[in-house]
Amino acid sequence: MSQPTAIVFGVGSIRGVGGAVCRRFAREGYHVFVAGRTLAKIEAVVAEIAASGIGSAEALLTDVTDEVQVIAAFDRAMNPGPGREPADVVVSNAGNNAVIDFTQLTTAQFEDFWRVGCYSGFLVGREAARRLIPLGRGTVIFTGASGSLRGKPGFAHFAAAKAGLRMISQSMAREYGPKGLHVAHVVIDGGILGDRLQGASPARVERVGPEGLLGYDAIAENYWLLHRQPKSAWTQELDLRPFKENW
Incomplete structure (x- = not known):
């Protein structure tokens, strides 16, 4: 049997959502293309997958706001x-x-946040x-x-971009779902206990504790489950939050 393939864009730290999703699919035997704009970070994810001995991975230095690089x-x-299927997970x-x-x-x-978050x-x-x-x-x-889902004080630029991304996912799901393409949008409602938050806001991490933050491996598990859903019961939008999150 040929090896299935996935590509994950926007991979940063090995201790983050992108890295965790790469590891989760590799664990199922996938060849994972790890696409991000910082070579050292994506190579660290590839190295960890290689060390696990399950699945395989390849680094792709990619700026997701650059059309030419995304197409490449x-x-x-x-x-x-040879021996691998075209990617069917994106x-x-x-x-x-x-x-x-x-x-x-x-x-x-404002334009920078829109380019990263929506464009x-x-x-x-x-x-x-x-x-x-075509597949x-x-x-x-x-x-x-x-x-x-909502704009808060100080986050107009971020909410505008992410709300736009949500509409892209909905429009794609309605147009291409009947053609066999499962399009899902995952609302990460809360802080993630990873390198980014620990580096930017250690006081918050200390204040809420690990039970007040999302685990990146737990998020990745849900991405895998979305991919494995039968066509008779597809999820278009999934919201995830720690059980202590006030929402």
């Missing part, structure tokens, strides 16, 4: 080499976040549809956030 990444993932995980007072928000900052999803989603619809199958998963 899909070209590679759809032609993964994860769009790019994101950034920061609290910025609305009156101090610059046009450059990248358009590029990944469009290419996924172009490549997977008549596949899973496309977009990583959302609390801001996908």
